[in-house]
Every structure is written in structure tokens, then in C-alpha cells.
Amino acid sequence: MRVLEIGLFLFFLAFLLHLIIWKVRMPKRQTKTILQIFFGVLISGIIFLYIKQPALLKGDFFSFESFIEYFHISIFFTSLTLGYIITYSALEADSPSLVMIMLILDAGPSGLDIGAFTQRLNDDLLVKPRIEDLLRDKLVCMDGEKYLLTPKGNSFVTIITFYRKLINLPLKGG
Amino acid sequence: MILNYLQPLNPLAGLLINIFVQVISYRMLLSSFLLKSVYTGFAAGFIFVTLYEYYVFFTIATPIKQFLSVLIVNLLTYTSLGYCFFHFINLGVTARRVRILIELDESKKGLSMKEILSRYNAKCVVEMRIRRLMSSGQVTYNNGRYYIGSPILLLMAKIIITMKLIILGKKSEFD
Numbered sequence: 402m403r404v405l406e407i408g409l410f411l412f413f414l415a416f417l418l419h420l421i422i423w424k425v426r427m428p429k430r431q432t433k434t435i436l437q438i439f440f441g442v443l444i445s446g447i448i449f450l451y452i453k454q455p456a457l458l459k460g461d462f463f464s465f466e467s468f469i470e471y472f473h474i475s476i477f478f479t480s481l482t483l484g485y486i487i488t489y490s491a492l493e494a495d496s497p498s499l500v501m502i503m504l505i506l507d508a509g510p511s512g513l514d515i516g517a518f519t520q521r522l523n524d525d526l527l528v529k530p531r532i533e534d535l536l537r538d539k540l541v542c543m544d545g546e547k548y549l550l551t552p553k554g555n556s557f558v559t560i561i562t563f564y565r566k567l568i569n570l571p572l573k574g575g
Numbered sequence: 576m577i578l579n580y581l582q583p584l585n586p587l588a589g590l591l592i593n594i595f596v597q598v599i600s601y602r603m604l605l606s607s608f609l610l611k612s613v614y615t616g617f618a619a620g621f622i623f624v625t626l627y628e629y630y631v632f633f634t635i636a637t638p639i640k641q642f643l644s645v646l647i648v649n650l651l652t653y654t655s656l657g658y659c660f661f662h663f664i665n666l667g668v669t670a671r672r673v674r675i676l677i678e679l680d681e682s683k684k685g686l687s688m689k690e691i692l693s694r695y696n697a698k699c700v701v702e703m704r705i706r707r708l709m710s711s712g713q714v715t716y717n718n719g720r721y722y723i724g725s726p727i728l729l730l731m732a733k734i735i736i737t738m739k740l741i742i743l744g745k746k747s748e749f750d
Contacts, residue, residue: 405644423742473583477652480586484655487662492739495748498669498704499732505714505721506729512720518701526749527697531671532688540676547685550676558680561667568601570609573677574668574703 404470407450408477415442416485430537431493432486439482447471494534497527578631582645585627586652593620593657597664613664617657624653669707671700 419438428434454467504521505513532548535541540554550558565572597616605612628649632642666673678694679686686694705721708714708728715724723729736746 405648480652480655483659502728502732512722524697527700546687549685550679558676565667
């Protein structure tokens with residue numbers, strides 16, 4: 402019972418803290434900051450619970466049952482956090498598909514001409530900001546005018562391409 | 576007792592089964608139905624997690640309240656991990672950042688902005704997206720004009736915009 406209650410409590414506490422920080426000042430590297438907030442709350446929460454444990458008073462510092470419970474809370478909390486971070490990445494950058502859907506909706510019952518898409522959705526909106534994101538997240542670096550993959554970017558591409566080759570999907574999406 | 580101790584790892588085992596079933600089913604049975612293979616994998620993992628919890632419940636004398644609580648935790652954990660896996664698959668299919676990284680990976684000497692845009696640009700993005708939206712029935716095309724075909728993506732768009740307003744305080748990254 403404690404795992405569900407404590408896990409959810411810590412998750413919503415971290416979420417609340419993240420909302421407050423965002424209202425005060427939006428950080429530059431948002432995903433990294435969310436990770437710091439959420440895992441900071443998890444670690445602080447576990448330490449707090451550990452100190453509060455009656456077992457500690459009896460000198461039972463490393464009770465196996467407690468360890469399993471904290472481990473279970475950590476797995477539960479981490480999975481929710483990862484799910485949230487993935488959802489957040491969809492909020493951070495505008496999805497072209499959703500923008501297109503909203504443009505068609507705004508056009509009303511007469512529908513939307515293809516020209517309107519290309520007029521509204523250009524490289525400055527769809528591609529260049531994503532290159533800036535890659536630079537900011539250090540997945541890409543610059544060598545003069547050229548953009549190059551960093552080792553971090555290279556590892557990321559390796560994981561994605563490994564899976565796509567495994568299931569025989571074409572490498573290039575977008 | 577060991578069954579109790581393994582309970583935190585149950586969703587992770589479920590995720591491994593999910594990945595295994597998704598890969599096998601896509602390669603062998605559903606090669607042109609990526610989404611169906613994702614659903615099949617997810618269902619396989621979900622059934623495994625649920626059955627394991629029932630097995631623990633019937634093997635060890637566990638109070639029903641504790642059983643339900645652990646079942647909810649593990650199903651939530653598994654669902655969340657399954658959601659992450661779905662997005663991992665989706666990342667390779669739709670993410671613009673991943674496409675740019677793959678283009679850079681293919682050119683060992685790197686690419687200038689102009690070279691990137693000659694390989695991948697807004698026109699490519701719009702064409703690929705409109706094709707996907709039409710094949711999934713989200714958008715229809717009639718007499719040179721596009722119309723909303725199904726309200727599902729529209730509903731998703733509205734949910735995402737609402738979430739953006741709550742969390743980021745704006746509707747678009749360019750506001």
C-alpha cells in the first residue's frame with residue numbers, strides 16, 4: 402500500500418515543484434531541469450522515509466524489506482517520470498502534424514489548400530529550431546560552418562538505428 | 576517469499592516481453608502493421624504482469640488490499656514503460672531531430688545548414704505528414720483541399736494545447 406501512496410505523493414510533489422519553478426522562470430535546458438527536480442524529490446523522499454523508519458532506531462539500518470520497498474517506489478516513480486518527460490517533449494516543440502490539423506480546423510468547412518501548409522510551415526519553423534535543440538542538448542556540435550555529431554549524438558543514433566534495423570524499418574523517418 | 580521480492584521487477588520483465596513480442600510479431604506476422612505489432616507487444620506484457628501478480632496472490636497468503644495495491648502499482652509502472660517504448664518507436668518514425676541526426680551520421684564530414692536543408696526540409700516534413708495523416712484517415716483530400724477526416728487527432732491536438740497552456744503558459748513554442 403505504501404508503494405502506491407508514497408510513489409504517487411512524491412510524483413505529484415515533484416510535478417507541483419516543477420510547475421512552480423516554471424511559473425517563476427523557465428529554465429534553458431528544460432528536460433535536464435525536470436530530471437533534476439524529479440530525481441531530487443525522489444532521493445530526498447527516500448532519505449526522509451529512511452530517517453523516519455522505526456527500524457533505524459533499533460539499529461536495523463539495512464533491513465532487506467525496507468530496501469525492497471524503496472526499490473519498488475523508485476521503479477514506480479522513475480517509470481512515471483520517464484512517461485512525463487516523453488509527454489513534455491511533445492509539449493516543448495510544436496508537432497507539425499498537430500499544427501497541420503489545427504490549420505485545417507481553422508480553415509473551417511471549406512477545407513485548406515496545400516499552398517497554405519507550405520506558406521505557413523517553412524524551414525524556419527519546422528527544421529531550424531530542431532537543429533538549435535540538437536546544439537543546445539549537445540547531440541551536435543559545430544566545426545566552422547559544419548554541424549557534426551557529438552559522441553552523445555552518435556550513441557543516440559546507434560540505439561535508434563539498431564532497433565529500426567532489427568525490425569526492418571526504413572532508417573529515415575521524419 | 577522470493578516471489579514477493581521479485582515483484583518490483585515484474586513491470587520490467589513485462590517490458591522485455593513487450594519488446595520481444597513486438598519485434599517478433601512485426602518481423603514475422605505484421606510486417607506492414609507497425610501499430611498493431613505495438614498493441615500486440617503491449618498486450619502480451621500487460622497479461623504477463625497481471626498473471627504474475629495473481630500467481631503471487633494465490634501462492635502466498637497476501638491480504639487483498641495489499642494485492643490490489645501492488646497490482647495497481649505494477650500495472651501503472653508497466654503502462655508507463657510501455658508508453659515510453661511506444662514513443663521510442665515513434666521517435667524513429669516521426670521525430671525531426673532524429674532524422675537530422677541520421678543525416679549527419681551518414682555524412683562523416685558533417686553538413687552545413689544549407690546541406691541539411693537540401694536533404695531534409697519543411698517541404699519533406701509536410702509531404703510525409705500529410706501522407707501519414709491521409710493513410711490513417713485523420714485527414715481527407717477532396718477537390719484540391721484538405722479536410723479533417725477523424726476527430727481523434729483533433730482531440731489530441733486540443734489536449735496538448737491545453738497542457739501547453741497549463742505548463743508552459745503558451746499555445747505554441749513560437750508564441
